[in-house]
Amino acid sequence: MEKLLHVGLDVGSTTVKIVIMDENLNTIYTDYQRHFSDTKNTVCNVLTDLAEKYEDYEFTIALTGSGAMSAANFLDLPFIQEVVSCKRAVEKYIPQTDVVIELGGEDAKIIYFDKSIEQRMNGTCAGGTGAFIDQMASLLHTDPTGLNELAKNHKMIYPIASRCGVFAKTDVQPLLNEGASKEDIAASIFQAVVNQTISGLACGRPIRGNVAFLGGPLNYLSELRNRFIETLKLEGDAIIIPEKAHLLVAKGAALDSVESSHAITSQKLKSKIEMLRSSHDDTSHPLLPLFSIDEEYKEFKERHDKETVKKGDLKTYEGDCFVGIDAGSTTTKLTVIDSEGTLLYSLYGSNEGNPLQSVIQMLKKLYAEKPEKAIIRYSGVTGYGEKLIQTALNVDLNEIETIAHYTAAKQFMPNVTSIVDIGGQDMKYIRMKNGAIDNIMLNEACSSGCGSFIETFAKSLNLSIEEFVNSALEARRPVDLGSRCTVFMNSKIKQAQKEGYSVGDISAGLSYSVIKNAIQKVMKVRDVKTLGAHIVVQGGTFYNDAVLRAFELIVGRNVVRPDIAGLMGAYGVALLAKEQYEANLDMEYVSTLSQPEDLDKLKIDISHVRCNGCENHCLLTINKFSNGSRYISGNRCEKGAGNVGEHKNLPNVMKYKYERIFGYIPLDEKDATRGTIGIPRVLNMYEDYPFWFTFLTNLGFRVVLSEKSNRKTYEKGMESMPSESVCFPAKLSHGHIIGLIKQGIKTIFYPCMPYSRKEYEKADNHYNCPIVISYSEVLKNNVEELKENNIKFLNPFLPFDCKKLAETIMELPEFAEYNFTKKELLAAAKKAEEEYQKFKQDIRDKGEETLEYMNKNNLKINKLSTMSVVKQSIITAVCIALCVVLPMAFHSIPQAGMIYCPMHIPVLICGIICAPQYAIICGIAGALLSSVLTGMPPAATLPSMLVELTCYALISSLLMKFVHTKKSAVDLYISLIGALLIGRVIAGVVKALIFARGEITITAWATSYFVTCLPGIIMQIILIPVIYASLVKANLIPSRYVYSEE
Secondary structure, three states: OOOEEEEEEEEOOOEEEEEEEOOOOOEEEEEEEEOOOOHHHHHHHHHHHHHHHOOOOEEEEEEEOOOOHHHHHHHOOOEEOHHHHHHHHHHHHOOOOOEEEEEOOOOEEEEEEOOOEEEEEOOOOOOOOHHHHHHHHHHOOOOHHHHHHHHOOOOOOOOOOOOOHHHHHHHHHHHHHOOOOHHHHHHHHHHHHHHHHHHHHHOOOOOOOOEEEEOHHHHHOHHHHHHHHHHOOOOHHHEEOOOOHHHHHHHHHHHHHOOOOOOEEHHHHHHHHHHHHOOOOOOOOEOOOOOOOHHHHHHHHHHHHOOOOOEOOHHHOOEEEEEEEEEOOOEEEEEEEEOOOOEEEEEEEEOOOOHHHHHHHHHHHHHHHOOOOEEEEEEEEEEOOHHHHHHHHOOOEEOOHHHHHHHHHHHHOOOOOEEEEEOOOOEEEEEEEOOEEEEEEEOOOOOOOOHHHHHHHHHHOOOOHHHHHHHHHHOOOOEOOOOOOOOOHHHHHHHHHHOOOOHHHHHHHHHHHHHHHHHHHHOOOOOHHHHOOOEEEEOHHHHOHHHHHHHHHHHOOOOEOOOOHHHHHHHHHHHHHHHHHHHHOOOOOOOOOOOHHHHHHOOEEEEEEEOOOOOOOOEEEEEEEOOOOEEEEOOOOOOOOOOOHHHOOOOOHHHHHHHHHHOOOOOOHHHOOOOEEEEOOOHHHHHOHHHHHHHHHHOOOEEEEOOOOOHHHHHHOHHHOOOOOOOHHHHHHHHHHHHHHHOOOOEEEOOEOOEOOOOOOOOOOOEOOHHHHHHHHHHHHHOHHHHHOOOEEEOOEOOOOHHHHHHHHHHOHHHHHHOOOHHHHHHHHHHHHHHHHHHHHHHHHHHHHHHHHHHHHOOEEEEEOOOOHHHHHHHHHHHHHHHHHHHHHHOOOOOHHHHHOOOHHHHHHHHHHOOHHHHHHHHHHHHHHHHHHHOOOOOOOHHHHHHHHHHHHHHHHHHHHHOOOOOHHHHHHHHHHHHHHHHHHHHHHHHHHHHOOOOOOHHHHHHHHHHOOHHHHHHHHHHHHHHHHHHHHOOOOOOOEEEEEO
16 A cells, blocks of 8 residues: 555635645645635646655545635545634644634634634625735835834834725825834734724624634734734733644644545546646626727727827926926826916826825926926925925925816816726715816725726736736626625636636726726716716726726716826816916915925924823824924824914813713712612713713712723723624723723613604604614623623613603613612603703803804904916906997997996906906906997096096905905995995096096086986996806806815
């Protein structure tokens, strides 16, 4: 008989592990390989190596792992469930184990070893797995090993989400942008994995006893293990780290194979391998190709090649220019435009995890190529790191991304109805209505569909993005991959590869998936017709022709993709910088943007401190720059940023409400005839506390409240949370219950409340949310500390109605020991309801008082909106033309000029809408042009008419500039009536002193300027506000005020 070897093969979500044991069960060979989504061929190669290396042996082989079942079927070899293999290995090698925590490439497991084995495994989300760690490492431009080395030198932990890669990136990217150290971020990422594993998988069952750490990430990443050990408070022998922990499940499979009655020779194994290589399993359905024929692609390319921005050459340019910077999530973009919006210069590159340094390098490059006569008049910045970069580099303007992207889109399509932006890790959908932003949607729950998603997959297949896209355009059978989580889509891809789909088919399928995800999960569009007829797509991902084509096919219409799709944020903020410069009316202004010598000298000192402004104690990251400025991040309010200033005594409604709710003083223990009772500060008990405190206090209880919620409150209750998908306030309640127990409270009151009060008479119902109704039942059954400490947990179903409340409590056995009387219960309930209504009224009164204070002290900034030079020039030209046309229209009416003063209307409109210099031009040019072309006014009266019209125009414009009542209509009427009165006075004085010296009396002046033209004055007072309001409504001119809270 030939020698016998026992083989265990663990085919995981990202790797293949093999363990070979001799007849004495000694491990003689191991291997560990990444399969890069090509599971079948990797398994074949590993088994071929086995057959060739041990050609003279026979083998018993068992396969296990998430990717092994299909291979086991084709090889006709035993498949062992992963949990069974793990159990076998644990019992043999580490029998003292109570709990196993295993992290794999795409899966995470907790296995409890008790009388029966229980396994908890991730289901719909791969957050907190090895693939998640890979994603986070790439964000820091390192690998998992590098992340581990960084974490060794951490000083603090930041809260980072781990439910999804996009959530984590949303937390990590701002930390990077704000100067947090990579060491701290690395450790925080590992802590996020720990929190996700414990709260998401333990699901209410505590992790106690001896804990073994298995799987690749926990084997290779010591700092990840340390975060688990610290969080679970493990010590000494309770920490089990098996040698080569990542191979333990494969060892279990090898042990299982021993029981196989059938051993196979190397030759037979080779024949089975060939069968596996040629296998084909068809369960997917192909989609339509992106392009059916070559002519379709040709038309597509020609159409999109037309959407170009006008370009110039900065190297030969002379004159004013404007810089726009977009500090994106993964890339940095810079543009330079001239006064006409021509793109003179652009740069696009990865921010390498350090957006500030990326911008500095781009500015240095710009300055090196910019000629001396090209003067940067104004600069703007948008994106994730806008405030940091504005502070560090003295950028003139900062603007939010959506406004920048909308401004750029308008340049290509003024009547745009929808803007879809897909960037490196974020997606935005901006819906327009009547020329204004109607709605904005961002990706919040899933990262599948962003640029980094496609890039990651291309890398996993060892292809460049260009190769990946080209293969998609030529694909004939795009595979339907759905629009699931980035990590789980790997499973679909593996399946598609096994079924014989080409890389091109998978690439095209991914393009469809990106768009399906954008439309279904981000835009939440049910009917694509709601996108309108004018759609602009932008963001670097849309440079991918396959994604663009998939979008057009799915929405069923052609869209506009600008040739600068990836630069639209930078281009938009450059346009906004230009508009702001023109609106400031200071043509000599030069941008404050840091010069080359300033960039070379710039140094950053980063420090961390806890803010003591309130109970949150925010962890602040303070960036101090050598230019004297500083930028503070991590603060949740203005106190952390030091922006309290003169408004320290402003009304604080939230603080008042909090103190009003929880400011009650409990009875002394000696006065509490019925003892002490605890109330958790959670869910409905939070807002209803005044009722329950009053009720229980009047019944003779000393009421003790749980702590104010904080991060540690959440961590206290992590192990007892039975659901990862329940809302965060409900999760917090676990920690509050444990907090009360740790305070020594033996009785806790947290009733189930099916109904709330009916706040409005016409309300259809007053049901509480399902979580609020009965979450105390969940706590009762999952918080083990309640049983361990013999806590009396009172959670009956109770009503709010005083009479029914008293009757219900009288009937409930859990309250029998307190010997309540119905009379005292009813009296306590009535007092509680009175106190609750008083509390509600106090809050309303405080709100009214605050609103009155705000109005009295003008606590709203009313920023005057501005218009570009081009728009003001156009309006002035139209008003000058009306100065010619309107007198001609009124010419058929006798004495129309004297009675209706038609030329006054366009002059006053120009003054009210435009800056003073434009108003003066209109007043002078309008009268001159009308006199030359129509003879009205006649040459004899032209000089006095010039003075009169110029006065109306200038005074109305100056009044609009300096009168700020915070109400547009009031400003308008003051300016209009003021201009009509003051203008007539000045015009009369000038006429009496210069043009008709000694010929005009007060009576004649009043008759001429007021009585005769009274119909015209009335017409102007009525008509001009209507015209102004109509122009605003039609978005031809901006609203006078843009409101933002101070």
